[in-house]
Amino acid sequence: MPLDRKAVAHIATLARIKVPESDLDLMAKELDAIIHWVEQLGEVDTSKVEPMTGAVRVTLPRRKDEITDGNCRDKILANAPEQAHGFFLVPKVVE
Amino acid sequence: MTALTDLTIAGALDGLAKKQFSSKELTQAHVKAVEAARNLNAFVTETPDKALAMAAASDARRAKGDAGLLEGVPLAIKDLFCTEGVLTTAGSHILDGFKPAYESTVTANLWKAGAVMLGKVNMDEFAMGSSNMTSHYGGVNNPWTRRGDNRPLVPGGSSGGSAAAVAARIALGATGTDTGGSIRQPAAFTGIVGIKPTYGRCSRWGIVAFASSLDQAGPMTRTVEDAAIMLQAMAGHDPKDSTSVNAPVPDYRKALSGDIKGLKVGIPKEYRLDGMAPEIDKLWAEGVEWLKRAGAQIVDISLPHTKYALPTYYIIAPAEASSNLARYDGVRFGLRVPGESLDEQYENTRAAGFGKEVRRRILIGTYVLSAGYYDAYYLKAQKVRALIANDFTEAFKKVDIILTPSTPSAAFAAGEKMDDPIAMYLNDVFTVTVNLAGLPGISVPAGLSADGLPLGLQLIGKAFDEETVLKVGHVLEKSAGFTARPGSPS
Numbered sequence: 001m002p003l004d005r006k007a008v009a010h011i012a013t014l015a016r017i018k019v020p021e022s023d024l025d026l027m028a029k030e031l032d033a034i035i036h037w038v039e040q041l042g043e044v045d046t047s048k049v050e051p052m053t054g055a056v057r058v059t060l061p062r063r064k065d066e067i068t069d070g071n072c073r074d075k076i077l078a079n080a081p082e083q084a085h086g087f088f089l090v091p092k093v094v095e
Numbered sequence: 096m097t098a099l100t101d102l103t104i105a106g107a108l109d110g111l112a113k114k115q116f117s118s119k120e121l122t123q124a125h126v127k128a129v130e131a132a133r134n135l136n137a138f139v140t141e142t143p144d145k146a147l148a149m150a151a152a153s154d155a156r157r158a159k160g161d162a163g164l165l166e167g168v169p170l171a172i173k174d175l176f177c178t179e180g181v182l183t184t185a186g187s188h189i190l191d192g193f194k195p196a197y198e199s200t201v202t203a204n205l206w207k208a209g210a211v212m213l214g215k216v217n218m219d220e221f222a223m224g225s226s227n228m229t230s231h232y233g234g235v236n237n238p239w240t241r242r243g244d245n246r247p248l249v250p251g252g253s254s255g256g257s258a259a260a261v262a263a264r265i266a267l268g269a270t271g272t273d274t275g276g277s278i279r280q281p282a283a284f285t286g287i288v289g290i291k292p293t294y295g296r297c298s299r300w301g302i303v304a305f306a307s308s309l310d311q312a313g314p315m316t317r318t319v320e321d322a323a324i325m326l327q328a329m330a331g332h333d334p335k336d337s338t339s340v341n342a343p344v345p346d347y348r349k350a351l352s353g354d355i356k357g358l359k360v361g362i363p364k365e366y367r368l369d370g371m372a373p374e375i376d377k378l379w380a381e382g383v384e385w386l387k388r389a390g391a392q393i394v395d396i397s398l399p400h401t402k403y404a405l406p407t408y409y410i411i412a413p414a415e416a417s418s419n420l421a422r423y424d425g426v427r428f429g430l431r432v433p434g435e436s437l438d439e440q441y442e443n444t445r446a447a448g449f450g451k452e453v454r455r456r457i458l459i460g461t462y463v464l465s466a467g468y469y470d471a472y473y474l475k476a477q478k479v480r481a482l483i484a485n486d487f488t489e490a491f492k493k494v495d496i497i498l499t500p501s502t503p504s505a506a507f508a509a510g511e512k513m514d515d516p517i518a519m520y521l522n523d524v525f526t527v528t529v530n531l532a533g534l535p536g537i538s539v540p541a542g543l544s545a546d547g548l549p550l551g552l553q554l555i556g557k558a559f560d561e562e563t564v565l566k567v568g569h570v571l572e573k574s575a576g577f578t579a580r581p582g583s584p585s
Contacts, residue, residue: 015458040406041406058584
């Protein structure tokens with residue numbers, strides 16, 4: 001799939017970013033140029049390579065499954081754009 | 096006596112210990128310098144009252160004989176570190192008004208060591224940029240200008256405010272973060288020292304996330320010794336970051352012995368780019384000569400996958416960013432732009448809150464992770480990343496450290512390279528490999544361009560061997576004898 005205006009509109013929806021109709025063509029052109037540039041990786045033979053998923057290959061540490069934090073509702077809500085009765089307030093999602 | 100703002104961190108600690116001045120006096124001098132340098136646009140938030148209160152508390156601790164590693168030293172903090180009760184913006188509109196209810200581990204470590212916060216410094220939005228031009232709060236001016244040309248230049252990015260503040264002598268040191276070169280490139284552009292430690296050396300907890308497998312915090316200072324002191328205070332294990340390494344932090348200042356006899360220094364042939372500025376090549380050759388003269392052995396090495404590092408980075412970093420930045424939804428903090436539905440509220444908020452470059456990277460990241468493209472792009476990039484890391488593993492079987500230029504050019508003018516994202520990305524051609532491999536790298540000011548602008552040399556070390564990186568950096572610094580200052584005839 002070339003990164004055309006239809007593809008940009010699709011990924012913009014996935015990413016929840018509104019892109020005005022009038023910007024789709026320019027954006028498709030810019031993004032397609034970047035994707036075209038990264039496609040040079042196709043030259044590299046990676047058939048025998050394991051993907052590297054992090055900067056360090058370590059097993060993640062484990063700790064006891066116990067509560068170490070909490071009881072800070074007001075701190076969490078302190079930055080909310082809108083709140084009521086100890087909850088975040090959002091537009092109605094269920095009709 | 097030297098002006099208080101001209102001191103190094105080491106010099107300031109010495110003067111404080113000898114009671115030549117108090118932290119309050121030292122901090123007051125810096126608060127005034129910050130106010131006088133507002134034309135640089137280095138700070139997003141100045142915290143003079145907090146700074147003076149912290150300085151007074153520091154003086155009281157010192158009087159009791161209870162002085163920490165950075166006791167009384169005023170620092171600037173990149174606006175990517177969450178600071179409790181103090182506006183934290185990440186250079187973005189979408190974090191409007193965000194005052195964290197918690198302190199990042201790295202800044203908490205600095206305050207525990209006695210440091211004083213001057214304020215929060217400007218940066219490219221979400222650390223995505225190499226010029227500081229993507230900040231919602233406007234670009235930062237480089238305190239340096241070309242000889243005989245007063246046009247403003249960029250300080251580099253993304254830690255551009257940090258670099259400008261330290262170079263302009265309005266902070267003794269600053270924190271930075273480095274995902275693809277964001278400490279080392281601005282350090283090079285402003286004639287200061289910047290070290291990106293090994294991934295895992297400093298906790299990422301409380302640092303606004305960009306690309307979690309690449310991000311790492313580090314100090315930006317005017318000398319290698321200062322970088323050693325500041326890194327010492329920043330580093331350490333943190334149970335709240337599962338990727339932070341549980342290993343003791345060595346005494347970095349002790350590593351600065353000056354003795355590099357017999358040390359093997361690798362020179363990677365792939366870093367000699369076609370069409371590279373002759374002055375960059377010349378500086379690199381000088382660096383080789385300096386290390387040779389100090390007794391090091393020069394070894395030619397090959398890092399064959401170097402040319403694939405930037406395209407690899409521009410898949411992995413946007414992919415991780417698109418996931419990390421999903422949290423900015425206008426519900427829990429920051430900007431909210433209402434819509435008819437919750438989905439439309441998300442879309443409106445994120446369209447208004449993110450700048451152009453951030454939107455571009457989120458969309459690229461979403462694309463390379465989307466169904467049908469994941470294997471072709473993201474998985475492929477992870478495999479090439481493994482090959483790039485392996486290049487270093489092989490090289491470090493033969494050498495102890497690698498010497499390269501820090502950047503392919505000196506600082507450029509504000510507004511240049513803005514039309515072509517890929518031209519901007521090329522700024523990080525020498526630094527980005529180090530993040531992909533998770534290694535430590537330092538940029539040390541080493542000379543001036545024909546226009547009188549600072550240029551840096553980079554040293555890349557083995558994982559968790561910041562000691563050798565600092566030791567050789569110290570030798571480079573001494574050999575280069577870089578004494579030029581911004582705004583002074585050179």
